[in-house]
Amino acid sequence: MRRIDFFREIKSSLIDTVISVYDPFIKSDIEKVEEVANLILGITWVPVLKENAPYTNLDMEFINGMPIIFFGNETNRMAMEGFCPECLHIFTVTSLYSIVKCLDCGKEYNFKTQLGDLKFKSMPLKRINKTYYVGFTHS
Secondary structure, X not given: OOHHHHHHXXXXXXXXXXXXXXHHHHHHHHHHHHHHHHHHXXXXXXXXXXXXXXXXXXXXXXXXXXXXXXXXXXOOEEEXXXXXXXXXXXXXXXXXXXXXXXXXXXXXXXXXXXXEOOOOOEEOXXXXXXXXXXXXXXX
């Protein structure tokens, strides 16, 4: 083995050792920063969906007494509040046609064509260990 090869091997093994030693500390620090950010923003994460649970492209669930609409596919799921921001009535969801309607205002939105005059308030959604969590803000 030549000297240059020896020093390259020493350098790579030293870097690998440092990474393996500090990796748990960095991960715990990141988790602590996430917890502080959630505390400051006033977000409480509630488990809502399992990754392998059967789902449709558009579905409404009641979680903690609040209607939440979930839509998307296996790789890109989103969540939004399930009531109209103008009249505060609960939306009517038609999963077959991928349509959400407010029967009081008469407004609707079609998720297949992405057309409509209905406005939504999105909710934070994250996935941890094959479980989806939705973020509730404290009011």
